[in-house]
Amino acid sequence: MALPPIDLAVFHDNGFVRKQCRVTDLWFWTTDAERTTCGDTSEDEYTFIGAPLIDGFEQRGKALKDTMRQAFLGYFEAHGHTKIDPYPVLARWRDDLHLTIASIADFQPHVTSGEVLPPANPLAVSQPCIRLTDVDAVGRSGRHLTTFEMMxxxxxxxxxxxxxxxWMESCVEHCHRMLTETFGIPSSEITYVENPWCGGGNAGAAVEVIVGGLELATLVFMDMEEHPDGDVELKGDRYRTMPLQIIDTGYGLERFCWAAAGTxxxxEAIYPESVAWLKKLSGFQEKATRWPDLDLDRLLGEMSRLNGIMNIEAGVDGDKLVSIFLERLKERGVEVTSEQFRGITEPLANIYAIPDHLHALCNMLGDGLVPSNAKAGYLARMLAxxxxxxxxxxxxxxxxSDLAEHHLDVNMGGHLNKQHRAGLLEILALEEERYAEMLRKGVHVIQTQLKGLASDAEAIPDEDLFTLNDSHGLAPDMAVALARTSGWANVSLRTGFSAEMAERHALLAKAAAKNIAATSTKVDLDVVQPTRLTYYDNxxxxxxxxxxLACVEAGDEGPHGASWVVVLDQTLFYPEGGGQEGDQGQxxxxxxxxxxxxxxxxGSLVLHFTDAPVEVGVEVTCVLDWRRRKQLMDHHTAVHIVGxxxxxxxGPHIFQAGSHLSVESGRLDITHFHRLTRQDLDAMEDLANEVLATVASTEKSELNRKDADLVHGFDLYQGGAPKGDSIxxxxIADHDTQACGGTHHDEPGQIGSIRVxxxxxxxxxxERLHIVAGEAALGYARTQDELVRASAEVFGVHQDDLPKAASRFFSEWKEQRKTIEHLESEIVRLRTSGGGDAxxxxxxxxxxxxxxxxxxxxxxxxxxxxxLDADQPTVAVLGSADGGGKLMIGITEGTVASERHNAVELLRAISHHIKGGGGGxxxxxxxxxxxxxxxxxxLNAARALLGL
RNA sequence: GGGCGUGUAGAUCAGUUGGAAGAUCGCUACCUUGGCAUGGUAGAGGCCCCGAGUUCAAAUCUCGGCACGUCCA
Known part of the structure; x- marks a missing residue:
């Protein structure tokens, strides 16, 4: 069964009729009985360019966005919704996403699964989002953005x-009233398209809201989950109704702005100052006047209307696109040459994309992200x-940094969530240095990579282009540009190569994904009663x-050779989790x-892996290996303090990227844009020990998720996103606050000391910090002492003199090695020059x-x-008993000696005497x-062969 | 998380099939001039990232580690 038609009173009351689109076959609602397309097809042009569909919004840029956002949120606040603050663009509460890609992402997975209550119900939000999937189309399509606000x-x-x-009726009514009343959009310009939505295991009916050819919003009614026995079928999968029924809407703030501006x-609607500034900096107008006959305004106007119907996505072939564009423009009476077209659109695409990218970049770094070569940090580097x-x-x-500073002031009102302005600019300056370094090395890399290529070659082999891109960061067009200035003047990039490379990457990624196999093992148990955890009490x-409660065999999976698994009604053993290793004992x-x-x-059970079984149903005494636990606690609390x-x-960009606590040491990964020096580590160590001395006690509390987010924000989730509603x-005073399920000291002072x-x-x-605390710190100091003592003993010096002695011995060793070499050659010279017997x-x-x-x-x-001396033609045969016997033959090059004798032949003829081989x-x-x-x-054989 | 690449003189980098460690710049001394730019000659400067393995022989091949770079998810 498919979904039933969406037939709502709000449609009929406002004079809408249901029709089927002749292009997409989708059903849609319109007030125009003659209409045959749903509004969002390759035949529907943008109608608002130069003729805004939303009146009364005269501002542009940030002011326009602010007013628009306020109008949207104002409507919903006035109609019973609670406004909530937006979440960060870095989705730190999720482990399956790097970036916030939609407003609903704020509530996944815990609210949408029903485990956690929403912060308000119903609610309204304007959530900044970043999506990088269409990054190539930004600037070129006229409408794509990497960063936008989803209202x-x-x-x-x-x-x-x-x-x-x-549900549906009220939802669509809210939408329609807001569009027509708050924004004054005529009903005749609106179409509502029925287009079911599915993704991530969920599905539901959905309505797309199209205004003037532009999709302004999507209303999703998510009430189904994937299930093999489901009675609804969508795109090949079966779904059934689920208990939680969610309305997930998305209104594009920037699109509203565009429709109001008609640019x-x-x-131009959202970054007008940036576009003007960049045009001026790049001399765009002067370039455009190279062709006085060209009507620039007319061209751009027609192009933007065309952009509405041309689907520019990533990987579209550039040349092909241009020719299609030129043809369509010609149909509309605009004659341009390919050269003119490129001369105008290529710089313009860059001018448009730069503020968009900067907006994403400033938001990401503003949330405390550090650029990197992996994970979310890589996305920031790519944008930079x-x-x-x-x-x-x-x-x-x-x-x-200049670009970012301009952007920050003009488009963001100077506001960053976490990072300081100076920190942001420093990070970007470093990124620029890295980029320059990459380019500088690029010239050399090209020369070595292309060494075998003829200088009149017309193309760089695909494999070389792949290597240059993947290993050296030189995108194909950059590689070609560098090659042209480095001796391969005729090379050019094959049409469609970039798309091919993207495809190849996708294939590799797919193959890699296949290799990841889930290896979580599970012990079969019929215990339902959750284990009570007493280690939180004390x-x-x-x-x-x-x-x-239960005792079963562990099978092959038991750790440390354990063969049994015991489950108790309550336990004081801490189970492995949050980086802290599991407890041991008896x-x-x-x-x-x-x-x-x-x-x-x-799940909610604690499994004790034991070396022998215990009788089920009996009362037992658990005895904790306290020394181990104390050490683990020392390290765990110490890691928080050092963090x-x-x-x-x-700085505020320091975020915990992972941690591991063992008896031997603690390990803390932190995000930072520089390598740490010993001075940095010393400073941390000092501050950490100061905390031990000055903070009398730690505060432990338990909050539900909603309140925890509200009180402490997302810095809480340094150790990763916790599961469940209760956190x-x-x-530790005002020093550190984190969500953590591990065992921690009540009094930091009990740790004793901390060493980084x-x-x-x-x-x-x-950066990974290696930390020892408590007894482990003492043990570490002893081991270090022992190393120093043993080393000092070797040199026979006092420990204090060890570095000096070591460097003296090392430099003397080098000097003496040189001396020996000189002396050895001197000996040979003496033995051979004076007419000696050799x-x-x-x-x-x-x-x-x-x-x-x-x-x-x-x-x-x-x-x-x-x-070496050509005046003295020589054949020399040297033999040494070193390591099973060595033979070496040298002949003065370019002399009678080398004409008459062959070192390799000579060697082969004599080397069998020492049971060996050789060559040269x-x-x-x-x-x-x-x-x-x-x-x-x-040697005698050699003498015989040489006629001695 | 996965793929790829790179570690050689103070700096930038070559080093072919495993077989005598190189270039350019910089440095030192001397020569050329009244002085400088420059030119000429000579010289110093190398744990070929570290550790194992293969081999008669490893900068070079294999494995492990460390450090750096880069692309993708």
Whole structure:
């Protein structure tokens, strides 16, 4: 069964009739009985360009957005909705998304699953969103944006619990009244298109709201979930009704602004100052006047109308697009050449895209993001680099920081959520440096990569272009541009190559995704009663009476060789989670004692992995391995304290990217845009220990999610997004506040001391701090002492003199190595030059055959000494007993000696005496063997062959 | 999270099939001039990132580690 028609009173009351679109086949509602298209097809042009459909909004840019947003939220506040503050653009409360891509993302997954109550119901919000899927189309299509605000009203109905706020009828009525009353849009300009929505396992009826050819909003009625027995079928999947029924709407703030401004593109409506500024900086008008006959305004006007019906998506072939455009423009009486078209649209696309990208970038960094080469940070870097490339294409003489500063002041009122202005500008300056460095290296990379390519080649091989892009960050068009100035003047980029490369990347990504297999194991248990967790009541408790609810074999999966799994009614063992390792200890009853080797969580149960079974139903005593637990707590609380110290010292962008707590050490990953120095670590260490000394006690509390977000904001979720409605919060004075389910000290002072040992790089933009605390700190200090002592003993110096002694020994070693080399060659010179027994003359060629002491290195030095002088043609055969026997033969190049003798042949003829082989060039050969006792025979054989 | 690439002189980088560690700039000394720019000659400067392995032989091949770069999700 498909979905039934959406037949609402609001449509009939306002004179709408239901029709089927002849282009898309979708059903739609319109007041115009003659209308045959739904409004959003390749035949529907934008009708609002130059003729705004929303009246009374004379502002532009930020002021227009602010007024528009206020008008929207004002309507819904006046009609019983609660306005809520927008969430950050970094979706830190979610582990499946980097960026907030829609207003509904704020409430996923916990509110939409029914686990957590919404902050208000019904509610209205204007949520800044970032979507990078269409990043290539931004600036070129006239309407695409990477960053936009999704205005929305949301309703969360639960009919089974009697919660029914409103559904389709009221929703569409609100929408229609707002459009016509608040914004004064004539009904005749509006079409409502029925187009069911599905995604992410959910589905529902949906209505698209089209005004003047532009989709202004989508109203989704999400009341179904995917299920094999469902009675509704959509796009091949079956769905059934679910208990929670959600209204998810999305109104594009920027599109409302555009419809009110009627500008040729959306960018002129929302970033007018930036567009004007960039046009001026780039000399756009002067360039355009190169063609005095060209009616620029007419061209741009026609183009923007065309943009409405041409679907410019990522990967569209550029040349093909241009030719289609030219043809369509011609039909409309606008004659332009391909050169003129490119000359106008290419710089314009950059001018439009730059403010959009900057807006996304400033929002992301403003939320505390640090650029990186992985994850969300990479998205910021990609945007920064796109802006830099566009800036270079436009030949703008401003820095990335200048651009951002302008944008920040003009389009954002100077407001950033978390990051300071100075921090943002510093990060961008660093990004620009990195970009410049990449380009500088690019020239060299091109030259080595293309070494084998003929200088008159017309194309760079695909493989080389892939490598240049993937490994060296040189996009194909940049690679070609660099190659043209580096000696390959005729190369050009094959049409459609970029699309091909994108396809190839998609294939690789798909293949990689296949390899990820879920490996979570599950123990089968029929216990339903959740384990009561007593370690939250008192973290210092060491023994506990409990009842055994279940005991089963662990199978192969048991950690640390554990063979049984025990479940109790309550436990003081902390199960592995939040980076903290599971507790160990013992479970004791009257007759037996079993060891708990590890503890894990499965759903609401705590699994104790033991080395032996215990009887079910009996009362047992749990005994905690306190020393281990204390150490884990030391490290865990210390990690929070060091994290707080890092934030205080380095800035608001410091966010925990991960942590792991073991008995040996604690590990904390933090986001930062620089490598940390020892001075940084020392400062953190000092501050952390100061906290131990000055903060008397930690505050532990439990809040529901709604209140926690409200009171503490999203910095709470440093350790990742917690599950469930109830959140445990650890607050260490005003130093650090985090949601954390781990075990923590009540008094920081009990840790004793904290040491930040070192930092390593996890990825660009993420530093890993290695921390020891409490007893582990003491143990670490002892180990270090021992290392110093042992090293000092080797040198026979006092520990304080160790660095000095080491550097003296090292430099002396280097000097002596040099001296030895000189002396060795001197010895050879003395033994051979004075007519000694090792040397003899045969027909003007000096013959040197001798056994020496030394390794390959010193032999080559001697051989060099013997054979480099062209005035003294020499054949030298050296032998050494070193490592199973070595033979080396050198012949002075370009002399009678090298004409008469061949080093390789000579070597092959004698090397069998030491059971070895070898090779080399005709004037230099070396080899070795496994039997040094044949060395003299080998040298004798050489003498015989040389006629001595 | 996955893929790819790079670590060689103070700097920028070459180094072919495993077989004698190189270039350019910079540095030092000397020569050319009244002085400078420059030109000429000579010289110093290398744990070829670290650790294992293969081999008679590793900067080069294999594995592991560290550091850096880059693309994609």
């Amino acid at each position: 929305a009203h949301h309703v969360f109905n639960r009919p089974d619990e009697g919660i029914e706020i409103y 040729p593109t959306i960018y 680099r796109r802006v830099l490339r566009m800036r270079d294409d436009l030949s703008l003489s401003v820095s990335l 973290v210092y408790e060491r023994t506990l009476q409990a009842e055994v 479970i004791i009853n009257e007759s037996t004692t079993v060891s708990v080797l590890d503890t894990m969580k499965q 707080g110290a890092a934030r205080k010292l380095l 445990r919060i650890l607050k 040992i070192r930092s390593t790089a996890v990825q660009d933009g993420v 040397s003899s003359l045969v027909d003007g060629v000096r013959m040197v055959v001798m056994a020496i002491e030394g390794d390959l290195k010193s032999m080559t030095t001697m051989l060099k000494e013997l054979t 060039r005709p004037t230099f050969a070396q080899g070795g063997g496994s039997d040094a006792s044949g060395l003299q025979e080998a």
